[in-house]
Amino acid sequence: MTGNAKSAADLTDAEVKSAADKLLSLVGGSIATYTEACLRCGQCAEACHFYHASGDPKHTPAYKLVPIAKAHKRSVSPLGWLGLAPKVTREDLAEWEELIFDSCTMCGRCTIVCPMAIDISSVVASTRQAFAKVGLGPADLREAADNSRDRGSPLGLTPEALEDRIEWLADDNELDIPLDKDKAEVLLTVSSIEMMKYPQSIVGMAKLMNAAGADWTFSSVGYESTNFGYLSGRGDIARTMIERITTAAEKTGAKTVVIPECGHAFGVMRWSAANILGRPLPFEVLHITEYLAALKRAGKLKFKPYDGSLTYHDPCQISRRGGATEEARYLLEDFATDFREMTPTGNRNWCCGGGGGVQAMARAADLRHKVFQIKMDQVEKTGAETLISSCANCRLTMDESAEHFHWDHKRDSLIELLADHVIE
Template sequence: MNAPVDVKAATDVFLSKTEGHLVSFLDACVHCGLCAEACHFHEATGDPRHTPAYKLFPLAKAHRNARFPWSLFTPKLTEADLSEWEELLFDSCTMCGRCTTICPMGIDIASIIGQARQAFVAAGLGPADLMQAAQNSKDHGSPLGLTPEKLRDRVEWLEDENETEMPIDKAGAEVMLTVSSVEAMKYPDSLAAMAKILNHAGISWTFSTKGYEATNFGYLAGRGDITKTMTMRLVEAAEELGIKTLIIPECGHAYGVLRWAGANTIGRPLPFEVRHITEYMADLKRAGKLKLTPFKTSMTYHDPCQISRRGGAADDARYLLEDFAEDFREMTPTGNYNWCCGGGGGVQAIGRAAELRHKVFRIKTAQTEATGADMLVSSCSNCRLTMDESKTALNWQGKLGSLVEIIADHLEGAED
């Protein structure tokens, strides 16, 4: 038997987290429908419920009820509303921000939905598998069970396998490299690739067993307490080691949660600089520390939403590819207007959303095939996992690649 849905708790959290945004945004929306055309879920399904602005309806109800509690004409927020909108806010929104980029009024629907998910958690709602991933992060260090012991074992194995130094808990290092458990458990070569690049550039760096998991499923699941716990683990580990720069690996939301929201989460400025690995590699290239041999395979680039559109690193990715990828072909649309992979915002972790993700991936295959490129490259492991799974489900024959792994394979002096 399902637990009762606490409508009042949801209403209270809706108002406490989003009312300030909603008051202006509800007045600003001109009902133009452009956000529908910008949403990959609406594009893939044609379902009007997938219109981004529609996903704010339960919040609007909560706001109007609080503002006009005496009105007989104001519909009340109900358990049925919450049950229906739970799927819309979790399964069919990756918080990619494409709707915000298109919106003529600049309404940031993605950030509102991120906050609104906390209301569904307060009501006792939320996809069970996503909630479990968040709880695993709190209890075991990562959503996929990457404990400090497993991290150390994996790093030692990769160090031997790749004959490259991969220091752990090195005091006095300038840079702390974090990991995504998706990479560590499913794409471990990515960890070795980052190590090779930093070693090639002569950087003093380290992993930390006290703060290593970059992904923050607390944020994705609407669990503010876990969001803070995961952020504090990274901050405290970095402070203990005295590092100056913390690098986020090929993970999109991990970058945004720490880079743009970390200081607000912990209530004080971050004592280090946060850089995504794409940005950091671009920095190394500008400084003349990244020497590469040409990459000859024809390729196109998928912009991860939280790194390019919402993170500002679209140009850095292309700077890295400049004079390196000899046959680089832009897809259409691209850069800040590129389509989402369909698995961000925690959607990848929601089993019931798999069929919807596969439909969305058809947009990406069409983009790729239109370029004629042999390889689709990205710099986000969550995008990579999403596309890998959809590729298998749809029997797509295209090749997928990791930007950091490709660059590591083409360092001057690296073996072919």
């Protein structure tokens, strides 16, 4: 399938059956348990930023279990065995698509309040595969996946463009930015959002790596950390993107692969890549905040104090689902002299509204902007001058929504801020 997605109304009977069969094939192990375990208690609703913003019951996270649950019931109930259980229909697929793609960032906030600890994020990721199988899903999300496969990145950052931009950034900033070193201890990856929209983040990473004396390189073999194959439910493309990074790391002998300021890229490579490849990764995967925190603990990075007031937005896939909640705060320790936590914060912080590929969906913009009002309220209550984060996707989401609301609060990258204050 190409990036030209279609509507559920266009599906043939055979395609509807194919989607239903794919849903059924996904039911197994923990997912089957999740469909049986939901208590219909509704606690997840108040934890969801989409429900919080819209007040619409359809945005209750538990409702996202329905596609898988319907397929599951056909396989385990007596009515299903007799062929009498309701079938998945075009109307079902049309209704579910918005819930599975447009109004779920797979942030995992619902799971932390669920009394049964149902991982709805993983169910949504699996369910997207059934839609992708028959060409459903937002066209712009599918196009980003196609670009990743065919051109190297969702924004068309080809290997040639990567080389050109690195040369430009190195010259413009009088900075050594290694590309394709024969051997290196660390393979640093990029997010094309950073390279194309926030290039100073690339400069910041390079400056910090060099200041710490790290042995590192970028690679034109595997450089793009974002994985729109995973986000769009297209497993073949997800695997291709992981294989490129793995091949690059093996080629350079890297012991560590560092993911830049991108939440879902970290989640996919850190927690899903080995399962997708079907073998252990021959290297450690760290988010850039984890790697820099390790360098700071080792005494290899020191910073001049930053005197302005700051608050930190926790990217869901880095903090709540990634386990690196405290690393950013350690980097801010003894650096940010006026750091102010949001309420709630850490693993319970609200999502920016653009994760899970939602930021890339033009049709989801109105709901995404509504969700961002939650973040605006959080920031304003801290009284902090600057909002920082460690995810370029969050940053892009916040910048676009801030422009929509004419919200002039200052926003910045944690990495760029640290790089501006590193003691070389």
